[in-house]
Amino acid sequence: MKKNESLTGRCICGQVKYRITEKPLFTQACHCKDCKIITGSSYVINTSVLDNTLIIEGNISSTELKAGSGATSKAYFCTKCGTYIYTDYASAVGRLTVRTKTLDNSESFPPQVHIFTKDKDPWLKLTDDVICFEKMYDPKKTWPEESLKRYGEYLKVINK
Ligand SMILES: [Zn+2]
């Protein structure tokens, strides 16, 4: 992503549009049971961005969710069509998690890891070169150096 270039995305009815003003940090696929129910599909793909780089246009509503692990999050939807645009996980300080497939050029953001593959649908085959984790993973060992550095510096700025 070049400087001054934004990523764009939208809901299915077009009422909500958004921009991401800086390169996202990381993209992951999750096969856990919660993500299956939320998406009504086999897995979700999420892209993590710094929370000051997501600019939403249009009306969104939110609801608080509790994961099987007990972790809480806020899910944000288009008020008209219900497209799930992003999540604010309580544990992900300074970050928001955008539903990757709502991006206009989502094909440019393939999952960098697949997590909770213990719950992966048995008929779904992942290729050998895909990085998989049975459950969670450690971002410090998995994220690109550049993303870790940028996130670390942002945490210092927001003092968390
Ligand atoms: Zn909509």
Ligand SMILES: [Zn+2]
């Ligand atoms: Zn999940």
